[in-house]
Amino acid sequence: MSINIRRMDMNAEGFDQQLDQLLAWESVSDTKVNSIVDEVIARVRSEGDAALVEYTNRFDRTSASSMQDLELGQARLQQALDGLPADQREALEVAAQRVRDYHQRQKGESWQYTEADGTMLGQKITPMDRVGIYVPGGKAAYPSSVLMNAIPAHVAGVDEIIMVVPTPDGVLNELVLAAAALAGVNRVFTLGGAQAVAALAYGTQTVPRVDKIVGPGNIFVATAKRAVFGTVGIDMIAGPSEILVICDGQTDPDWIAMDLFSQAEHDEDAQSILICPDADYLDQVEASINKLLPTMERREIIEVSLENRAALIQVNDLEQAAELNNRIAPEHLELSVEDPEALLPSIRHAGAIFMGRYTAEALGDYCAGPNHVLPTSGTARFSSPLGVYDFQKRSSLIMFSHDGASETGKVASVLARGESLTAHARSAEYRIKD
The missing domain is CATH 3.40.50.1980 (Nitrogenase molybdenum iron protein domain)
Structure with a gap:
């Protein structure tokens, strides 16, 4: 028995509403x-x-x-x-x-x-x-x-x-x-x-x-x-795991099917999306999904995830695929294309970007080196992977010389009096040279 995966066309009428429904995730607790x-x-x-x-x-x-x-x-x-x-x-x-x-x-x-x-x-x-x-x-x-x-x-x-x-x-x-x-x-x-x-x-x-x-x-x-x-x-309030694959239609469809499984097997709410300009290739990947699914240890979880939250989306070209990626802002993005570096400048929002056909997202989960704690649910628009910077604080250092305090104090005085904060102004003015 084959499973039904949502098929979408970015240029079809009503696509924006369909996309919103696909991405909708209510992470707020009841x-x-x-x-x-x-x-x-x-x-x-x-x-x-x-x-x-x-x-x-x-x-x-x-x-x-x-x-x-x-x-x-x-x-x-x-x-x-x-x-x-x-x-x-x-x-x-x-x-x-x-x-x-x-x-x-x-x-x-x-x-x-x-x-x-x-x-x-x-x-x-x-x-x-x-x-x-x-x-x-x-x-x-x-x-x-x-x-x-x-x-x-x-x-x-x-x-x-x-x-x-x-x-x-x-x-x-x-x-x-x-x-x-x-x-x-x-x-x-x-x-x-x-x-x-x-x-x-x-x-x-x-x-x-x-x-x-x-x-x-x-x-x-x-x-x-x-x-x-x-x-x-x-660090963040994380939603379900996500993968978005942009493919030019030249990668082995079994590879892409398994890449989609790699997130779907996390849990039933995980999301797997494939974007490609080639409708025939989307058919091939769907066939691979149905061929490989019975071999998976976590088949039931994968099946629910794919039926409820996955999508195979057709676009005009790779530039349109990049545009759609930026609307979705996924946790994991695979650029399974011939020249990923050429497409990279068009990518603005993604937690981690896996470049080239050989770069499976699974490598990033374990041993590539970059962090696998990544922003989900579209928060890659404004958030970054967990890193050393998350465990460091920055304190500003300010030490004025007498000359510096005098000249800059005149500026502070004018601005403070403009805000009617007299104590601020006088605090600065005490240090102005006669």
């Missing part, structure tokens, strides 16, 4: 979710460790008696790393090194300059003191998420990295713990859900309060992150 999250946060704030233990036992079906049972020491992380099969350890180490090498190039440096009158201006770059990383542990475990969230923080110079990861039924994932050992994580708590976010944001007797929380999670985690934003920083 009243019930908000109510549950608010209660969890309030209890963690008032009861601390006791609330964490109770919620973890209830939601993750564990039998912890205290927070001691919910913290893993460095020795346990190292044990996980040492116990990995050789091929897994090597793959994890290569991935970690590639991620570290890439992010080293993002590290900001302090700078300053001195004006002719001796006035110094500049910027001081300072890492955050402590950050929390949330690693999913429900439907699947993601050691790659540990690397992508912790390594940039480590490169930035963050003093302490706290990791929380739910362990339903008390089952630990050795790859996740090994990744934590490689990535420089300082403390690990087997906590999840809104209660883990609340603990990181406000602190408890055992879990230290952090400056920023990063990492993906379910709707309760996303809602909790939104609720605590302002008390702590957050």
Whole structure:
């Protein structure tokens, strides 16, 4: 039985409305979710460790008696790393090194300059003191998420990295713990859900309060992150995973079908879109999808995702494809074309751009080097991938010489009096030379 994937034509009447319906995603939590999250946060704030233990036992079906049972020491992380099969350890180490090498190039440096009158201006770059990383542990475990969230923080110079990861039924994932050992994580708590976010944001007797929380999670985690934003920083409120492929019709259609599957298998709400000028090629990819789908381990999830949120879209040419990409602003963009560099200047909005037929998006998820924590739901219009810069703060440096304070003070005085802020004006005027 074949599945039906939405077919669209950018030049057809009503396309704009169809596109809006295709992209529509309501990430705002409903009243019930908000109510549950608010209660969890309030209890963690008032009861601390006791609330964490109770919620973890209830939601993750564990039998912890205290927070001691919910913290893993460095020795346990190292044990996980040492116990990995050789091929897994090597793959994890290569991935970690590639991620570290890439992010080293993002590290900001302090700078300053001195004006002719001796006035110094500049910027001081300072890492955050402590950050929390949330690693999913429900439907699947993601050691790659540990690397992508912790390594940039480590490169930035963050003093302490706290990791929380739910362990339903008390089952630990050795790859996740090994990744934590490689990535420089300082403390690990087997906590999840809104209660883990609340603990990181406000602190408890055992879990230290952090400056920023990063990492993906379910709707309760996303809602909790939104609720605590302002008390702590957050990376983003992430929606379902997305891939958009622009193809010139010359790539093996089986490859493109599998690239679309690679996002659809995340969950039923993930979105996979193919844009191509060649209608016959869209038919070929659809045939490949139906041929390959029965071979997929997560077939049911992929099928729901493709039927509900996927599309095969015909355009006039690659320039029109780029224009459509910029309207969609996808999380992942594959330029599966002969000359991706020629098309690149037309691409304005995308979280990550995978260039050329051989560059599968899956490489970026694990070991290419750039971060896989990316803006979703069209937020690539104004947001960037997670990076070292997310774990550094910038402070302005201002030091006036006597001459500089005198001359610039005259400017400040005029502007301050124009705003009727007399104290501002007089503060500057005191420093003006006679």
